[in-house]
Ligand SMILES: Nc1nc2c(c(=O)[nH]1)N[C@H]1C(S)=C(S)[C@@H](COP(=O)(O)OP(=O)(O)OC[C@H]3O[C@@H](n4cnc5c(N)ncnc54)[C@H](O)[C@@H]3O)O[C@H]1N2
């Protein structure tokens with residue numbers, strides 16, 4: 001059986017990023033930059049006021065002495081002339097500082113009468129000027145290749161004055177759920193022994209949250225010819241095919257056999273973890289095929305541990321960014337681990353991590369409240385509250 005770190009290392013080694021494409025910036029949120037993004041101009045391009053008030057020459061300024069207001073500078077329409085001592089220009093936040101002026105005094109300190117303005121004591125010490133290039137200089141690297149365009153990064157990309165960006169193509173994902181017992185949610189009660197099909201919904205949401213385009217979601221009964229046909233179609237459509245269920249050792253576990261006619265080549269099959277031991281990853285017809293166990297908690301834990309790094313790697317983000325472990329204290333006791341490395345579901349708050357009471361790999365209700373996985377080495381003794389553990393956002 002493959003160890004967890006070894007399985008992740010194989011993903012890092014074998015999975016190559018998808019090709020790049022150019023998209024309009026408005027379409028780029030959530031995508032990953034394929035090329036570094038440099039600033040086309042400095043920000044601000046020239047010194048600007050940081051407050052509404054008056055631009056003045058600081059040297060020789062005296063509170064109470066009147067200054068002559070010679071013009072106005074607005075954001076988008078600066079003042080063309082030059083300011084000399086004894087003069088002031090009415091200015092607004094973000095407006096270019098006129099030549100000669102080096103300080104902005106907030107309008108709260110100004111007494112204005114016609115063309116004359118007098119400043120009250122106490123307007124210092126702030127100069128309220130943002131120097132040219134104080135945010136960033138022209139030509140600097142703002143966002144490196146491999147950066148996800150988060151909402152915050154979108155600001156920097158637009159501020160770089162770029163209309164289009166080179167991003168990695170979105171991974172196309174097809175999901176196939178297998179099992180005779182599965183019924184579309186809303187119809188399970190119509191058939192004796194049916195259960196609502198839940199796993200593909202969670203896996204789809206996780207793939208989408210990682211930037212993937214889910215091109216199809218299908219379910220198939222445990223019949224090999226039916227599943228082979230579903231595999232064929234999914235391989236036509238997607239970069240990554242995810243098959244859920246049928247990963248175990250029963251006669252009707254067809255998750256791997258359904259890809260056999262397409263030349264399935266396994267990267268790993270079975271990982272020494274709990275839950276999710278039957279998880280596997282392979283390649284067929286040049287596509288990645290990820291097999292997740294059918295148990296809902298096992299499926300979501302293995303999706304978090306292997307699908308998220310796989311999608312990260314395809315999008316040139318690297319597996320490390322997909323698996324950021326943090327050391328956090330336990331807020332409640334953690335039971336001893338068995339012989340497999342274990343990923344306990346937990347909730348995190350100010351007090352620390354509270355392992356959930358239901359650690360069954362078939363659990364669905366407990367999944368909805370879990371937001372962390374605690375990584376427990378094999379044969380770890382029970383831990384008391386306060387003990388530091390390694391945790392991953394789930
Ligand atoms: N003799 C052995 N039995 C099992 C082993 C083993 O090593 N030897 N491994 C166990 C482990 S660990 C797991 S995990 C499961 C994995 O089983 P499968 O991947 O074959 O999954 P199924 O048998 O199809 O289903 C398991 C369970 O999950 C429910 N399920 C499946 N798909 C869905 C879905 N899309 N939505 C909701 N629920 C689903 C299914 O009804 C079963 O209850 O095998 C153990 N057995």
Ligand code: MOO
Pocket residue numbers: 273274275276277278293295298361362
């Ligand atoms: O891996 Mo299974 O997930 O232990 O039930």
